[in-house]
Amino acid sequence: MIKLNESIHVPNALEAVFTYTSDFSNIKDWDPGVAVSQKRSKGGAQVGSTYDLTLCFGPFRPKMEYTITAYKPFSKVTLNGRGESFRAIDTISFFKTPTGTRIDYEAQIYFPGVSKHMEKILTPVLKNTGRKAIQGLEAKLSGENRMYKQSSCFFSGSNGFDYIADHMILPGMLMFSKLGYSLSKRFWAEKNETLFGKKVVITGGTSGIGKAAAIKLAGKKACLTIIARNKKKAEQVQQQIIEKTGNPHVDFLIADLSRMEDIKQVAKKLKDRKKTIDVLINNAGALFNERNETIEGFEQTFATDLLGVFYLTELLKDSFPSTGGRIINVSSGGMYTQGIDVDDLQNEVVPYAGSKAYARAKRGIVILTRLWAQQMRYSKVAVHSMHPGWVDTPGIETALPGFHSRINSVLRTPDQGADTIVWLAASNEAGESTGKFWLDRRPHETVLFPKTGESEQARQRLWTKLNLLTRRFEKA
Numbered sequence: 078m079i080k081l082n083e084s085i086h087v088p089n090a091l092e093a094v095f096t097y098t099s100d101f102s103n104i105k106d107w108d109p110g111v112a113v114s115q116k117r118s119k120g121g122a123q124v125g126s127t128y129d130l131t132l133c134f135g136p137f138r139p140k141m142e143y144t145i146t147a148y149k150p151f152s153k154v155t156l157n158g159r160g161e162s163f164r165a166i167d168t169i170s171f172f173k174t175p176t177g178t179r180i181d182y183e184a185q186i187y188f189p190g191v192s193k194h195m196e197k198i199l200t201p202v203l204k205n206t207g208r209k210a211i212q213g214l215e216a217k218l219s220g221e222n223r224m225y226k227q228s229s230c231f232f233s234g235s236n237g238f239d240y241i242a243d244h245m246i247l248p249g250m251l252m253f254s255k256l257g258y259s260l261s262k263r264f265w266a267e268k269n270e271t272l273f274g275k276k277v278v279i280t281g282g283t284s285g286i287g288k289a290a291a292i293k294l295a296g297k298k299a300c301l302t303i304i305a306r307n308k309k310k311a312e313q314v315q316q317q318i319i320e321k322t323g324n325p326h327v328d329f330l331i332a333d334l335s336r337m338e339d340i341k342q343v344a345k346k347l348k349d350r351k352k353t354i355d356v357l358i359n360n361a362g363a364l365f366n367e368r369n370e371t372i373e374g375f376e377q378t379f380a381t382d383l384l385g386v387f388y389l390t391e392l393l394k395d396s397f398p399s400t401g402g403r404i405i406n407v408s409s410g411g412m413y414t415q416g417i418d419v420d421d422l423q424n425e426v427v428p429y430a431g432s433k434a435y436a437r438a439k440r441g442i443v444i445l446t447r448l449w450a451q452q453m454r455y456s457k458v459a460v461h462s463m464h465p466g467w468v469d470t471p472g473i474e475t476a477l478p479g480f481h482s483r484i485n486s487v488l489r490t491p492d493q494g495a496d497t498i499v500w501l502a503a504s505n506e507a508g509e510s511t512g513k514f515w516l517d518r519r520p521h522e523t524v525l526f527p528k529t530g531e532s533e534q535a536r537q538r539l540w541t542k543l544n545l546l547t548r549r550f551e552k553a
């Protein structure tokens with residue numbers, strides 16, 4: 078159990094403060110962590126009154142139901158909250174003072190099934206969240222001019238962006254850790270759907286998340302082709318997978334996916350097999366801390382993480398059977414921090430920053446997913462993008478050594494990171510929708526901050542530019 082205690086003083090009369098605060102339909106006006114609050118029961122606030130809340134928890138919008146369990150006018154109100162993965166008991170006490178009202182707020186939060194170690198990690202984050210909520214109440218009752226946009230959880234105070242980052246992204250990002258995985262997992266029904274007889278092509282299956290996914294896919298009896306750049310590594314991984322799963326239908330093709338010429342050749346080899354592809358998984362990706370260009374003259378983040386994904390998918394788009402198929406694009410939660418800059422796709426204009434270039438490319442993948450989903454809506458091919466969470470892989474250790482060593486203890490295993498990829502490939506449920514962005518088998522919003530969204534015109538311009546850049550390889 079995690080306990081939060083906060084106290085504030087406001088200049089208003091006790092009766093008014095009690096009446097306003099104890100009615101939880103007002104909470105969205107003072108707690109930046111709440112997007113929607115609606116009273117479900119009839120009449121004024123009283124024991125038994127129920128409220129439906131939608132919280133802002135980073136990219137998540139968990140629902141909670143609150144019920145008033147104790148109601149002592151002008152002195153105390155207690156509410157019990159129930160969410161999908163946690164419970165809370167909020168007690169708010171009110172005291173008249175010579176200059177207004179003191180409000181004491183206590184919250185007890187329970188995460189069933191969460192270890193003590195995880196509670197330790199969560200405690201400071203939740204304390205910060207509770208503090209910001211009560212500060213919001215103080216500001217509201219004191220008549221401070223801070224404004225909310227409830228629908229998007231966007232706080233437009235003077236330091237609005239920091240406020241959001243501090244208040245909502247941090248707790249939300251915890252869901253990217255292994256804690257998020259273990260919380261989410263409790264709601265999954267294991268159906269063990271197989272991929273028997275299905276042709277699955279995965280890029281980057283020689284390391285980290287891709288390798289873990291490849292093992293699981295082979296375990297589900299898929300006929301697997303790994304696209305890899307390193308022949309020796311590919312041979313070793315192929316052997317390991319066959320030995321581990323007993324599935325002999327695992328092969329590989331060699332291509333450097335930052336090179337369009339290689340991509341063209343590998344797509345041709347796949348097509349020459351004259352077999353349809355049921356699932357294409359664009360997993361290969363990398364974060365480069367220095368700006369460099371490929372031999373074809375493309376900035377390497379853009380080439381590997383966006384242009385190459387576009388080109389390979391476009392070349393294989395007509396390889397899916399008429400009965401349906403799946404395209405799964407591995408993006409990243411990092412994309413929440415950036416919008417697409419169609420005029421600077423190759424990261425030339427601003428001083429180069431690896432994380433920013435990576436986030437932009439991963440944003441691009443999410444946009445492409447949506448465009449492919451629209452274009453292929455009559456073809457029964459479901460196109461999805463996903464975030465694997467923060468995963469302990471050679472890739473993250475090399476690209477972000479500081480980040481890796483700081484949060485190493487909460488990183489997911491590659492198996493956990495691969496889970497949603499495999500679920501998107503194999504489950505019937507994932508075939509029922511298209512164009513979504515997934516984490517832990519659930520679809521999530523793609524834009525949290527207005528500035529990171531893009532117009533339809535920007536999406537079409539992105540498509541046109543990528544198309545133009547790859548067209549020259551078609552002719553060669």
Ligand SMILES: NC(=O)c1ccc[n+]([C@@H]2O[C@H](COP(=O)([O-])OP(=O)(O)OC[C@H]3O[C@@H](n4cnc5c(N)ncnc54)[C@H](OP(=O)(O)O)[C@@H]3O)[C@@H](O)[C@H]2O)c1
Nearest residue numbers: 281283284285286306333334335361362409467468470472
């Ligand atoms: N780890 C995380 O926390 C995290 C978070 C969000 C998103 N992701 C995404 O998840 C995916 C997998 O990343 P990871 O963490 O598993 O990294 P990783 O351990 O470095 O694995 C990356 C894979 O991609 C391959 N690859 C990279 N560049 C390539 C190229 N030019 N041509 C062909 N193959 C190439 C690598 O091949 P080699 O084996 O030859 O190096 C490797 O198989 C990436 O798209 C990454 O952006 C990871």
